[in-house]
Amino acid sequence: MDIIGIIPARFASTRFPGKPLAPLGSKPVIQHVYERAAKVLDAVYVATDDERISSAVKAFGGNVVMTSANHRSGTDRIREAMEKIGSGCDVIINIQGDEPFVSPVQIKALCDCFDDKATQIATLGIAFKHDMVAISNPNSPKIVVDNNGYAMYFSRSVIPFVRGAEANEWAGHYPFLKHIGLYGYRRKVLEEITCLPPSSLEMAENLEQLRWLQNGYRIKVGITDIETIGIDTPGDLEKAEAYLASQTACNRE
Template sequence: MNVLVVIPARYGSVRFPGKPLALMHGKPMIQHVYEQAAKASRADEVVVATDDQRILEAIERIGGKAVMTSASARSGTDRVAEVARTRNAQVIINVQGDEPLIQPDMIDQLAECLTQHAAVPMASLMTKLRREEDLNNPNVVKVVVDRDGFALYFSRTPIPFIREGAGGRGRETG
């Protein structure tokens, strides 16, 4: 199966304008994300989806693939969908543009899940919440799962109390 990794990146963020081009150890954040995603052995193609020429050029300078998406795209998911419509991929993985520390094996895990279980339409990685202060941090997306690990909903606000024996709660990692 053809696996496409799309990294949506927007310059005009409200909370941190220009974040994709913020330098980390001498390289733009989006370059770190792209390079990590490109290391995933299951990724057949990695593309940055952006509405900003500066981000496009930063990726092209390193020999990476980037495409301009519509300025009217309202979310990263819209950018991913726009790119996906132009490709012939059976599996599409959305890697957030502000995840420079993403591990390639995380992408491979998602690709494996989606290629081995055709009935599963989408998947998202999560990890357990390790710090109590993350519950109230709006920058940490929380996820509620059922007993089988299926996501019920995602929230930037604190999630409800967990009853004894319920599936639990975790933090989305990508």
């Protein structure tokens, strides 16, 4: 099975303009992401609409594909990049450009989902700790899966509702699952889902994956025990710097 990785990256972030090029340690954020993905995947590309990002990727020896500035989502950008790459790949892995600590183990878990021929789309989930504050955070979407590991629903609300228990005790009654925003798609499925209009559930929750579920696509959920550290704001970058420094210190010991 031929699998490639594509990292969508744009400069014009509302909360943190230019974050793919923000320095983290001795490298820009996008280089950290690229190098981690390249440990697992034989072919990795950055898909961008910005020449500054393109130049930075080429400078560290990475592959880059220039795409339109008018895409509604990273998924649309990935579809264009896939067509320009011209690879006859079977599966495309979507790796977020603001996840500098994405683990090769996570990417491998996502790839393994496609060993099941029924998998059309794959993503990852991680068990929440018994912390209802974290579980209740609408910025951490929750997943409910069926007995075969396929997503039944994603929500910013706490799902499922635990009847007969106080809300602050729900974590002790059900293993809540947090969504991690890595995706994989079979080539034909990626072509199909990028032609779909926004759905009512997607617009209600502002979660693109609900468009796919609402249109009948099945999403396999791989389980990981590794948390991601995304960068959305300059404050997140400061936390990432501290984390990188701690990791570097541990590796020296």
